[in-house]
Amino acid sequence: MPETxxxxxxxxxxxxxxxxxxxxxxFTYSYVRDQADAEDILMDSMVALWENRNRWDHHANLxxxxxxxxxxxxxxxxxxxxxxxxxxxEITSHQQRELNLRIATLEACDPDLIFDRDIQELLQxxxxxxxxxxxxxxxxxxxxxxxxxxxxQQLGLSVKSVEFHMTRSLKILRLELKDYLxxxxx
Numbered sequence: 001m002p003e004t005x006x007x008x009x010x011x012x013x014x015x016x017x018x019x020x021x022x023x024x025x026x027f028t029y030s031y032v033r034d035q036a037d038a039e040d041i042l043m044d045s046m047v048a049l050w051e052n053r054n055r056w057d058h059h060a061n062l063x064x065x066x067x068x069x070x071x072x073x074x075x076x077x078x079x080x081x082x083x084x085x086x087x088x089x090e091i092t093s094h095q096q097r098e099l100n101l102r103i104a105t106l107e108a109c110d111p112d113l114i115f116d117r118d119i120q121e122l123l124q125x126x127x128x129x130x131x132x133x134x135x136x137x138x139x140x141x142x143x144x145x146x147x148x149x150x151x152x153q154q155l156g157l158s159v160k161s162v163e164f165h166m167t168r169s170l171k172i173l174r175l176e177l178k179d180y181l182x183x184x185x186x
Contacts, residue, residue, distance in 0.1 A: 031074045045069040126176035138169040
């Protein structure tokens with residue numbers, strides 16, 4: 001094919017796109033409902049049409065071919081959106097179950113039992129077994145209600161160090177109080 005024919009094809013292709021761009025964009029937007037994504041799909045479709053130009057017959061209906069490409073790309077987009085929405089719903093459902101559990105646990109909590117003298121003594125003994133800095137961080141967090149960031153600032157530590165000490169403290173306390181956890185909870 002002579003070079004002038006190729007440049008004419010590119011010119012005709014460009015004219016086709018410019019003449020029909022708004023109509024194709026409106027079609028795409030009517031399904032994806034997002035202007036930027038509709039424009040992306042339209043441009044991706046145009047590239048796909050151009051890259052596969054050798055596949056279509058010069059007598060073929062270019063509008064039909066192009067709309068089919070747009071349709072398939074829009075369907076892929078919508079299927080991906082559907083997967084994202086389903087995943088978000090699963091996460092929300094899990095978060096709701098966790099929240100319900102925390103609410104139920106807190107509602108069942110009886111402060112009189114938690115602050116019982118014997119239990120307080122057991123807790124104090126377990127706290128005394130913690131390394132000094134871990135104990136200090138735990139007390140600031142649980143009894144003074146400071147955030148990890150506030151504790152880090154107060155003690156001149158990084159937030160990661162505070163998180164490490166809290167994790168270690170909780171692990172040690174769980175082990176030390178494992179035989180008494182049911183008494184503490186109920």
